[in-house]
Amino acid sequence: MSESLPKLLLRRSEAGRGAALWGREAQPHFGRAFDRLLADRVLTERAPATTWPPCRTCDAGCGPRAIAEIDGRFVAECPEDHACDTVLAPHEVRSFAIDPxxxxxxxxxxxxxxxxxxxxxxxxxxxxxxxxxxxxIVLVLDPVAGRDPDLVALVRAEAPVGCPVTVLLPSGMEHADMRRLTTAGFHAIPALDALAGAAGPAFALDGASLEPTPAREPKVILRAGARSIVLFGRTVKLSQRRFLVAQTIAAAASRRAIASRRDIERALYGNRSVDDRLVADAVRDLREAIAPALPDGIAPADFVQTRSNQGYALGVEHDLIRLDP
Ligand SMILES: [Zn+2]
Structure with missing residues (x-):
């Protein structure tokens, strides 16, 4: 069983009205918790399936196949070639409607x-x-509702003035749709991420994930206009060359990437091809320049890290890096 029953139901509910759970997916979850959902009418068993998708193997290109009950077994019959018939387990013809x-x-x-x-x-x-x-707390199951430009106004109309709002969204939402909600000041996260999981009661949301984590103070700020770097609150003025190296590595690190030697070469020399050692020298210069600003216990080579064969990384989390104009 790779996915919990709550997660499975939530994911399937994203199909909107008419969302259902097929027997094949449900079967590993059969048991008391499942029976409880039936009793509570979260799930309602539908009539057994009477058709099955076309077979993949037959050359005749048959359409949907009728399911016949033969000697107590369910068989999806190919009208063209019985060698393509599929024998179905009893649970496979079952399905359950989900009541959102x-x-x-x-x-x-x-x-x-x-x-x-x-x-x-x-x-x-x-x-x-x-x-x-x-x-x-607003739960959006249907992606159509998540994409609705009026969602912000609709939620605002229902929440008391000034009330903080968390919106739980279906998976696969576009960045622009998330952005619309966060711009409105809502805390927006995927609903699947908010389920408490094994630690909490089944179907409970994790209280911590419902609250936004306060933005953290940046530890590294690159100021292009002033050509300086602020490290853990200490400002260091840099030469043009050192600043370009620092900027290239920090920009990559802020995207959780590694700056390649080629990236640095390009920042310093454009498309001119130069000796490999020039990049290594430039990085060493940068380390020397920033060394006095680093807190005790952080060596320059731990902060501007060499990743063999890949390039350079920063020894600080990506969201603690800020690039200012
Ligand atoms: Zn067929």
Whole structure:
């Protein structure tokens, strides 16, 4: 079983109205927890499947295949060639409709949010407000609702003025859609990431993930205009050459990448081809220049790191690097 039942249901619910769980996926989860979902009407068993997708192997290009029950076995029959028939396990013809409303209520209750969830717009629900911080939690199941330009206004209309808002989104949302929500001041994260997992009760959201982590103070700031670098609060003026080297390495590191020797060469010399050692010399110069600004215990070579055969990295987390004009 690679995925928990809550995650599986949440992921399948992203299909919007008519979302269903197929027996093949459900089967590893059959048991008490699954029966509970049936009893609570989060899942409702549908009539057994009567057709099956066309077979991949037959040359005749058959269409959807009828499922016949033969000697107590289910067989998807190829009208063209019985050698292509597929014998199905009993669970494979089963499927379960997912009731998004019931799922949403279950998640809100498991998370300990007081009140009853309600729909903000088709496919998006206000789950409630966290008891500790009063944050409004919105769960968007349907990607169509996540892409709705009016979502911000619809959520604002339902949350008290000034109330912090977290929006849990279906997977695969476009950056621009996420951006619209974060620009509005909402904390927006994928719903699948917010499920507490094995640690918490099933279907509960992880309280910590619902709260945004405060932005951290940058440890490395590159100031292009002043040609200086601020390291752990200490400012160092750099020569043009050293600044270009620092900027190239920091820009790559801020994208979690490694600056190649070629990147540095290009920053310093354009497309002129130069001796390999010039880059190594330039990096060594930079290390010497910044050494006095580094806190005790951080050696220059630990801060501007050489990655053999790849290039250079910075010994600081990517989100702690800022590049100013
Ligand atoms: Zn066929």
């Amino acid at each position: 409303e019931a799922l949403v209520r279950l998640i809100a209750a498991a998370t300990g949010l007081p009140g009853t969830p309600f729909m903000v717009t088709e496919g998006a629900w206000m789950l409630g407000r966290t008891p500790t911080t009063g944050r409004a």
